[in-house]
Amino acid sequence: MAETALDGLKVLEYCQMISGPYCGKLLADLGAEVIKVEEPPAGDAARTRGPFPDDIPHPDKSGLFLYLNTNKLGITLSPRTTSGCQVLQRLAEQADVLIEDRPPGEMADLGLDYAALSALNPRLVVTSITPFGQTGPYRDYKSHHLNLYHASGHSSFFYVAPKERRKEPPVVAGGEVGDYDGGLAAAVATLAALFSRLTTGQGQHIDISKFEALLALERVVVARFANTPEPPDWPGMVGGLLPCQDGHVVITAVQEHQWQALMELMGNPAWAQDEECRNEITRSQHRDEIQPLLEEWMAQHPKEELYHKGQTFGVPIGPVRTSAEIANWPQARQRGFFTHLDHPQAGELEYPTAAYRMSETPWQGERAAPLLGEHNEQIYCGRLSYSREQLDRMAADGTI
Amino acid sequence: MTKGPLEGVRILDFTWAWAGPHATLLLALLGAEVIKVESRRRLDHTRLRSLMTGPTMTSPDHSVIFNDLNIRKLSLTLNLSQPKAVEIAKRVVQISDVVTQNMRPGVMDRLGLGYDDLKAVKPDIIMLSSSAVGATGPERTYTGYAPTFAAMGGHAHITGHLDGPPMPLSGAVDLRVGTTSAFAILAALYYRARTGKGQNIDLSSTEAVSALIGHIFMDHSMNGRVQTRAGNRDQTMAPHNCYPCLGENKWVTIAIACEEEWDALRRLVGDSRLQDERFADASSRWQNQEALDQLIAEWTSSRSQEEVTQALQKVGVAAMPVLDGPALVQDTHLRERAVLQPLQHPAIGEKLTVSPPWKFSRTPAQIDRPGPLLGEHNQYVLGQLLGMSSEEIERLVAEEVVY
Numbered sequence: 001m002a003e004t005a006l007d008g009l010k011v012l013e014y015c016q017m018i019s020g021p022y023c024g025k026l027l028a029d030l031g032a033e034v035i036k037v038e039e040p041p042a043g044d045a046a047r048t049r050g051p052f053p054d055d056i057p058h059p060d061k062s063g064l065f066l067y068l069n070t071n072k073l074g075i076t077l078s079p080r081t082t083s084g085c086q087v088l089q090r091l092a093e094q095a096d097v098l099i100e101d102r103p104p105g106e107m108a109d110l111g112l113d114y115a116a117l118s119a120l121n122p123r124l125v126v127t128s129i130t131p132f133g134q135t136g137p138y139r140d141y142k143s144h145h146l147n148l149y150h151a152s153g154h155s156s157f158f159y160v161a162p163k164e165r166r167k168e169p170p171v172v173a174g175g176e177v178g179d180y181d182g183g184l185a186a187a188v189a190t191l192a193a194l195f196s197r198l199t200t201g202q203g204q205h206i207d208i209s210k211f212e213a214l215l216a217l218e219r220v221v222v223a224r225f226a227n228t229p230e231p232p233d234w235p236g237m238v239g240g241l242l243p244c245q246d247g248h249v250v251i252t253a254v255q256e257h258q259w260q261a262l263m264e265l266m267g268n269p270a271w272a273q274d275e276e277c278r279n280e281i282t283r284s285q286h287r288d289e290i291q292p293l294l295e296e297w298m299a300q301h302p303k304e305e306l307y308h309k310g311q312t313f314g315v316p317i318g319p320v321r322t323s324a325e326i327a328n329w330p331q332a333r334q335r336g337f338f339t340h341l342d343h344p345q346a347g348e349l350e351y352p353t354a355a356y357r358m359s360e361t362p363w364q365g366e367r368a369a370p371l372l373g374e375h376n377e378q379i380y381c382g383r384l385s386y387s388r389e390q391l392d393r394m395a396a397d398g399t400i
Numbered sequence: 401m402t403k404g405p406l407e408g409v410r411i412l413d414f415t416w417a418w419a420g421p422h423a424t425l426l427l428a429l430l431g432a433e434v435i436k437v438e439s440r441r442r443l444d445h446t447r448l449r450s451l452m453t454g455p456t457m458t459s460p461d462h463s464v465i466f467n468d469l470n471i472r473k474l475s476l477t478l479n480l481s482q483p484k485a486v487e488i489a490k491r492v493v494q495i496s497d498v499v500t501q502n503m504r505p506g507v508m509d510r511l512g513l514g515y516d517d518l519k520a521v522k523p524d525i526i527m528l529s530s531s532a533v534g535a536t537g538p539e540r541t542y543t544g545y546a547p548t549f550a551a552m553g554g555h556a557h558i559t560g561h562l563d564g565p566p567m568p569l570s571g572a573v574d575l576r577v578g579t580t581s582a583f584a585i586l587a588a589l590y591y592r593a594r595t596g597k598g599q600n601i602d603l604s605s606t607e608a609v610s611a612l613i614g615h616i617f618m619d620h621s622m623n624g625r626v627q628t629r630a631g632n633r634d635q636t637m638a639p640h641n642c643y644p645c646l647g648e649n650k651w652v653t654i655a656i657a658c659e660e661e662w663d664a665l666r667r668l669v670g671d672s673r674l675q676d677e678r679f680a681d682a683s684s685r686w687q688n689q690e691a692l693d694q695l696i697a698e699w700t701s702s703r704s705q706e707e708v709t710q711a712l713q714k715v716g717v718a719a720m721p722v723l724d725g726p727a728l729v730q731d732t733h734l735r736e737r738a739v740l741q742p743l744q745h746p747a748i749g750e751k752l753t754v755s756p757p758w759k760f761s762r763t764p765a766q767i768d769r770p771g772p773l774l775g776e777h778n779q780y781v782l783g784q785l786l787g788m789s790s791e792e793i794e795r796l797v798a799e800e801v802v803y
Contacts, residue, residue: 055623114761156722168564169644192430223468314543
C-alpha cells in the first residue's frame with residue numbers, strides 16, 4: 001500500500017452533519033487517524049438524513065453519513081457527563097487536532113475549550129466550526145444551510161433570472177454545498193496550523209465561521225460592491241445556459257477566439273457577420289437578439305454531441321449532467337474518481353473520491369464509515385487501557 | 401508583525417483567471433511567498449477585462465478583480481515563448497517549494513516546464529496542475545470555466561426552482577476549485593516536510609464540484625435515483641424557504657428543524673390557522689408546505705427583514721435576511737469581525753477586501769500588501785533571489801525575455 005500524506009496524524013472529531021465531518025473526512029481520506037466522537041444514543045444527526053437504500057431510514061445506512069465519514073474510527077461518548085468529559089480530555093492529550101462544532105461557549109462550559117485543552121496538550125490544534133464564528137453579534141444565532149447560503153450573498157449574485165421569473169424568490173444551491181465549503185476552509189486552515197507547528201511546536205485555536213467561508217467565495221463580487229457603490233449593470237454573457245435537444249448545455253465563449261470557434265461549430269451563420277456580433281461588448285449589448293439565435297440552433301442537437309464536437313472546435317462547452325450521467329462518464333471513470341467501499345450494513349456502494357490525483361500519496365478508501373460505537377473497544381481498551389468491565393460500566397452509566 | 405503559518409514557503413505560480421489564482425491567494429494569505437509568472441504577451445485576463453465590473457481596463461494595473469485575487473503575491477514577467485525565460489523559470493523552481501499552473505494539459509510539458517522537467521532540477525518539488533477535467537483520460541484537452549464545471553460536475557442540475565431550468569451558479573465555483581487545490585498543496589507540503597518527498601498533483605475542476613456535493617451520488621449508488629432541483633425545499637424540514645419582507649426584493653429565510661422550533665414560530669406568529677391539523681407534525685407540515693409557506697409569507701410580508709430575523713432568533717428559530725452586495729458591506733457582524741479590510745494599492749487607491757475565512761489565535765493571516773503591478777518584483781526575483789546583475793536584467797528586458 002502506498003504511503004499517505006497525513007500518516008501518523010491523530011484527529012478527534014466532535015462534530016455532526018456536514019461541515020465538521022467533511023473537514024474530518026478530508027484529513028482521514030489522506031491517511032490521518034480520525035476518531036469520530038458521537039453522542040449516545042443516536043449519534044451524528046446525519047445518520048437520520050437520507051438518502052437511504054429503498055428510502056428506509058436506518059442509522060447506519062444514511063448516504064449522507066456514509067459519504068462524509070469514510071476512513072474514520074467511531075466511538076460513542078457523552079462529553080456532557082463528568083466522566084465523559086474526562087475521557088475526551090484524555091483523548092485530546094494524545095491528539096494533534098480536535099475539530100468541534102458546538103455552539104460558541106458550550107465547550108468552555110464543559111471545560112473543553114482551547115484554554116483548558118491547550119493546558120493539557122500545548123501542541124493541540126483546535127478547529128472550531130460554527131455558523132457565524134466565536135465572536136460578533138450573530139454568534140449565538142441558529143442557522144442552517146438555507147439561511148447561511150442566502151445571507152452570504154450567493155443567491156443574489158448568481159441569480160440572473162429570465163425576466164418572466166424575476167418576481168420569484170432567490171434559490172439556494174443544491175447539495176448543501178455551503179456546509180461543505182465551511183468544512184473545506186476548516187481543513188485548509190487546520191493543515192496550515194499543523195504545518196506551522198512542525199517548526200514552532202505549538203498548537204493554536206482556529207475560529208471558522210461558515211458564513212465567512214461562504215462570503216470569501218464571493219470575494220470578487222463583494223469587493224466590487226464594497227469599492228464601487230453603483231457598479232455598472234452587467235448586461236450578461238451571450239451563451240451561458242442554453243436549452244438543447246435533450247437537456248441543457250453551458251457555453252462560456254468569453255474570449256474572441258472562443259466566440260469564433262462557436263460560430264464555426266454552428267457552421268458560420270450569416271448573422272455572425274452583423275455589426276452586433278463584432279465583439280464581446282456589442283454582443284452583450286444585443287444579448288436579447290443574439291441569444292435566441294443560439295438557442296434555436298442548439299435545440300436541434302443533443303448535449304453530448306454538442307459537448308464533444310464543440311470542444312474539438314475549441315468552444316468551452318459543457319453539458320448539464322445528472323449524478324447518473326456523471327457516474328457513467330468515461331473521463332471520470334478512467335481517472336478513478338469513483339471507488340467501491342464495503343460496509344457491514346449498507347453493503348458495497350460506489351463513492352466519489354477526491355478531485356486530486358497525488359502521485360506519491362493517493363486517496364485511499366481503507367474503510368467505510370463507522371457503525372455507531374464500532375471502535376469503542378479498540379479505542380477505550382486498546383488506546384486508553386480501560387478494562388472490559390469499565391467499558392460495560394461506562395456504557396451502563398451513559399458515558400459512552 | 402506575526403508570521404503566517406506558511407512563512408518560508410515559496411510558490412512559483414503560473415496560474416491565471418480565477419480558480420488557480422484563488423488557490424495561491426489562500427496560500428499567500430497564510431504567509432507563503434507567491435511569485436506570479438506573467439507576461440505582456442499573455443496577460444492574465446483579469447488584469448484587463450471583466451464584463452462584470454464594467455468597461456475594459458486600459459492599463460494592466462487598474463483591475464479591482466485582479467487585485468483582489470492576487471493580494472500579497474509578487475509579479476515576475478517572463479515571456480515563456482523564449483527558451484531563456486524557461487531557463488530562468490527553472491532557476492526559480494530550484495529555490496521554490498511548490499509550482500502551480502492551470503494551462504491546458506500538455507502546454508507546460510511543451511514549454512519544458514512539465515513535472516518531469518521540474519523534478520529534474522528540483523527533486524522534491526510539489527507541482528499542482530489544475531484543469532477542466534483533469535490531465536489524464538480521453539477528454540484531458542477539453543477546456544472550461546466555472547459555469548461548465550458546475551454543469552458537468554452535477555451542481556447545476558440540482559440547483560434551481562422546482563419547475564425551473566438548471567442554474568450553473570457563478571464564479572464562486574472557481575473559488576471552490578481553488579480552495580480544493582490549496583488543501584491538496586498543503587497536504588503535500590506536510591508530507592514533504594516529514595519525508596523529504598515532493599509530488600505531482602493533477603486536479604480536475606469538474607471533480608472538485610462533484611466532491612463538494614458528494615452525497616447526491618450516494619442516492620444514485622444506493623437507489624439508482626437522480627436528485628434534481630428542489631428550489632429552497634429541504635428533504636425533511638418545513639417551513640424551509642425564502643419569504644417576502646417589506647421593501648422591494650427583500651427576503652428572509654426560515655428553517656424549522658424540530659417541534660420546539662415549530663412551537664416557537666407558531667407562538668410568535670400567533671395565526672390560529674397554524675393550529676390546523678395539516679401542520680400537526682413534521683411529516684404533515686412537509687406534505688402541506690405550500691399552504692404553510694403562504695401563511696408564513698402573510699406574516700413576514702408586513703415586516704422588515706431585520707424585524708423577522710431578530711424576533712425569530714430570539715425564540716430560537718433559524719432565520720436570516722437574504723443579503724446582497726451592498727447589504728453585506730454594511731453588515732454589523734462582518735464589521736465587528738473585521739471581515740472587510742482596507743488595502744492601499746498604488747494605482748487604484750484604497751480598496752476594501754475580504755479577509756480569509758479563518759481566524760488563527762497564534763498566526764493571524766496577513767493582508768499587508770496588495771496585488772502586484774505587472775512585473776513589480778522582477779528586480780527582487782532576478783536580482784536578489786537569482787543574483788543577476790542590473791546589466792544582465794536590462795539585457796533580458798531588451799531581448800523581451802523579461803517581458
